[in-house]
């Protein structure tokens with residue numbers, strides 16, 4: 001008889017409580033599949049007296065997560081508190097230092113301190129598993145670390161934040177503004193009271209930092225990521241995207257280029273027939289471009305108690321079976337320090353929406369400025385003002401600027417920014433141009 005694997009679980013919130021529930025519900029199947037029983041023997045959270053909808057009465061209560069991390073009875077410390085600082089960080093470090101394997105769902109901690117924690121885990125010959133930290137229930141970490149080990153990866157990109165995808169989906173389908181959809185997302189519990197972290201792309205960036213490391217064997221570096229959020233996206237952009245055969249998604253993208261690993265988070269036009277464009281609502285998806293398998297897209301729930309618990313339990317299963325892989329796929333000392341690819345050198349197609357002033361020479365000026373930067377246009381759409389044909393004889397409308405949408409062939413960020421700066425200096429447009437990068441599949 002193999003002894004049970006004994007867990008100490010810190011954090012009994014959305015994910016922690018679901019992990020307790022899932023292990024209880026799958027007890028026999030897990031024992032059969034992993035070859036040994038799995039038991040949560042001790043737990044920790046902020047408040048012992050808090051009423052919980054999961055029964056932890058037969059588990060020992062340890063007030064301090066750090067004391068639980070080094071508890072003599074446990075084999076594995078499961079950190080489900082969250083946050084890049086203490087108590088999560090010190091507890092994880094203490095557990096590893098005490099020779100305990102660690103499982104965490106904490107993307108913030110891993111994005112900031114992942115490499116140091118991986119080095120400590122390797123030194124101690126214990127596991128550091130974090131399937132739940134990226135894209136919730138989607139097994140993307142295991143896919144990269146194990147399933148695609150024979151592939152050379154070219155690009156990884158995904159919808160990694162359900163809140164943003166929910167907002168963009170509602171904006172597109174119901175022609176609503178960003179503010180209206182955000183309010184609904186908050187009412188439904190998909191967005192925090194302070195939504196900045198999600199809607200400005202920072203949550204996606206933390207997850208992308210982890211994915212890029214796994215995909216390209218580089219050190220996790222959240223500061224190497226160019227980050228833009230979705231708050232500037234308007235219904236006009238979503239309409240134009242639809243007309244031009246695209247959808248707008250907030251993507252996290254990491255690409256191997258000859259200038260280094262380009263890592264960026266921004267609203268992106270994706271072809272409407274691509275796998276990633278079909279992903280609606282709070283669902284997440286990750287696409288991997290790799291030489292042997294060509295392209296793989298994994299789609300599923302990126303959050304939620306049970307979906308995330310599924311990922312945590314998969315990590316537990318590996319430890320129970322004695323499977324241990326380097327946390328970021330390579331021994332941490334072999335992770336490369338990647339050159340941050342400068343965003344100015346990003347190459348791709350661009351969507352540009354301008355409000356052109358209705359005066360002679362405007363279009364010629366815009367065309368000249370684009371030509372000066374060697375930017376070629378795939379399409380130009382001139383919108384009608386307020387549904388009226390451009391050039392109508394309504395005197396009030398004659399003074400209004402005319403929306404113009406440009407789709408460029410592949411060019412560089414630098415060229416686009418220089419051309420648009422010149423157009424702004426020429427005073428032929430009203431307001432700032434809207435720029436959205438296009439990601440081809």
Ligand SMILES: NC(=O)c1ccc[n+]([C@@H]2O[C@H](COP(=O)([O-])OP(=O)(O)OC[C@H]3O[C@@H](n4cnc5c(N)ncnc54)[C@H](OP(=O)(O)O)[C@@H]3O)[C@@H](O)[C@H]2O)c1
Nearest residue numbers: 011012013014015045046047080081082105106303304308
């Ligand atoms: N929720 C998701 O869908 C999801 C998806 C993927 C990854 N994650 C990650 O999973 C982790 C947990 O998220 P969650 O949504 O379950 O969080 P949560 O519902 O806020 O739960 C946090 C838990 O940590 C405990 N805690 C907080 N501060 C503590 C402290 N100082 N000392 C001891 N315990 C403390 C809380 O105790 P009390 O219960 O006593 O307040 C609570 O049980 C985070 O790293 C998060 O990023 C979550």
